[in-house]
Amino acid sequence: MKKTNVSYWCFTGLLSILMGVGSIPDILAVPDAVALFERLGYPVYLLPFLGIAKLLGIAAILVPGFARVKEWAYAGLTFDLLGAMYSSIASGDPVLGSLPFLVGFALIAGSYTLSHKRRRDRSAATVEAQEPRLQTA
Helix, strand or coil, X not given: XXXXXXXXXXXXXHHHHHHHHHHHHHHHCCHHHHHHHHHXXXXXXXXXXXXXXXXXXXXXXXXXXXXXXXHHHHHHHHHHHHHHHHHHHXXXXXXXXXXXXXXXXXXXXXHHHHXXXXXXXXXXXXXXXXXXXXXXX
């Protein structure tokens, strides 16, 4: 279980850093982010919305409990990344330029999979601890 926890926190920490760093220019409407959104043909008013949504998704994943909210957060971050990758390709950027997005998808998949494994391991440990011990004579 310790290996699962360490792996989970590595994936989740890197995912949090990736999405957190990506959300800051959106929230602040940094000129480079505004220029990118304008080049992609999106309205600039979406920038702060997406940035705050990313931060809320990260918070939902990091805060213990709230399993259903975590599921939605993982889905939201996946859709955000998928939309960014699609927009990049559709706007004429080279497909090879989308390879960095695969890192994000790998981090999301790793964190999500390991979060479920941790939950299963904790459930199994709880059941095991609650089972009455057989006494031997």
